[in-house]
Amino acid sequence: xxxxxxxxxxxxxxxxxxxxxxxxxxxxxxxxxxxxxxxxxxxxxxxxxxxxxxxxxxxxxxxxxxxxxxxxxxxxxxxxxxxxxxxxxxxxxxxxxxxxxxxxxxxxxxxxxxxxxxxxxxxxxxxxxxxxxxxxxxxxxxxxxxxxxxxxxxxxxxxxxxxxxxxxxxxxxxxxxxxxxxxxxxxxxxxxxxxxxxxxxxxxxxxxxxxxxxxxxxxxxxxxxxxxxxxxxxxxxxxx
Numbered sequence: 001x002x003x004x005x006x007x008x009x010x011x012x013x014x015x016x017x018x019x020x021x022x023x024x025x026x027x028x029x030x031x032x033x034x035x036x037x038x039x040x041x042x043x044x045x046x047x048x049x050x051x052x053x054x055x056x057x058x059x060x061x062x063x064x065x066x067x068x069x070x071x072x073x074x075x076x077x078x079x080x081x082x083x084x085x086x087x088x089x090x091x092x093x094x095x096x097x098x099x100x101x102x103x104x105x106x107x108x109x110x111x112x113x114x115x116x117x118x119x120x121x122x123x124x125x126x127x128x129x130x131x132x133x134x135x136x137x138x139x140x141x142x143x144x145x146x147x148x149x150x151x152x153x154x155x156x157x158x159x160x161x162x163x164x165x166x167x168x169x170x171x172x173x174x175x176x177x178x179x180x181x182x183x184x185x186x187x188x189x190x191x192x193x194x195x196x197x198x199x200x201x202x203x204x205x206x207x208x209x210x211x212x213x214x215x216x217x218x219x220x221x222x223x224x225x226x227x228x229x230x231x232x233x234x235x236x237x238x239x240x
Contacts, residue, residue: 063094063220067192070227072237073142073159079232080204082159082167084211084239085142086195086225087178090187097217099175099193100185106173107214107222108197110205115171118197120154122185123176137183145176145196155198167201173213174198195225207231211239 066088073083090097098104099122106119123145125137139145143160150158155168179192187193195215205211212226227239 063091063097063217064088064187064215064223065091066223066225070225070239071142072229072232072239074232074235074237075165075204076232076235078204080206081211081229081232081237082199082204083142083146084197084199084205084213084227086197086213087192088175088187088195088215088223089192090189094189095219096186096188097220098186099217103218105216106195106197107216108171108173109212110203111209113171113203118171118173120149120172120174121152122193123148123152123154123174124180124183124185137177137180139176139178139194142194142196145174145194146198148176149174149196149198159198167204168198169200171200171203172198205229 066086068087070084070086072081072085074080075082101119101121104119105117108115108118123137123139139148146155146158146160149155149172154174155172156170157166157168159167173195175187175193175195177191177193179190181188181191195213197213199205207229209229210226211229212224214225215223217223229239230237
């Protein structure tokens with residue numbers, strides 16, 4: 001009888017041990033599943049935070065940058081500027097920018113005037129053929145671009161005509177390309193463009209005036225260009 005009881009107790013303890021093992025395995029499986037969920041949520045949150053930070057940095061930094069010296073076309077006898085030209089390009093690592101007048105704008109301020117948007121658009125095809133009879137959408141000078149801008153209707157009069165005494169009816173800005181890969185209105189990496197501002201007669205800046213232009217684009221911060229006009233003693237004025 002004692003042997004029977006002893007064997008019975010051992011059998012009972014064996015069953016309890018198997019049940020405990022099963023419960024422990026179940027706990028381990030549940031804990032592993034919970035750990036996976038927590039880790040997955042952590043990775044997801046980290047990725048969202050990274051995306052948000054990247055988007056914030058993209059909006060805070062400008063995609064455009066000034067690509068050289070800002071110049072002006074001066075009217076020496078009047079001691080005023082007829083034109084301002086700002087070379088621009090895509091900043092290193094930046095995305096392409098659509099410069100169509102439907103998506104971009106140019107704000108202009110000086111000592112005496114302020115305009116919310118003077119942007120007329122972009123020049124994509126030259127109206128003057130090259131030596132080989134083609135139009136490649138690239139301009140070698142501000143004077144050539146000004147002629148095309150008049151032909152396109154962006155400005156009413158060309159300041160380079162009539163010995164610099166012909167001015168647009170209103171101050172206007174437009175973009176033309178000096179390096180153009182695809183003849184569209186999107187500024188890509190490797191392309192170079194110029195923001196040209198043609199001044200109406202009454203808006204022409206004089207020496208010591210401060211001129212400020214802001215290029216507002218669909219994504220990224222606006223590019224702000226601010227210069228003080230020096231004494232105008234030559235037709236080409238270096239604004240720095």
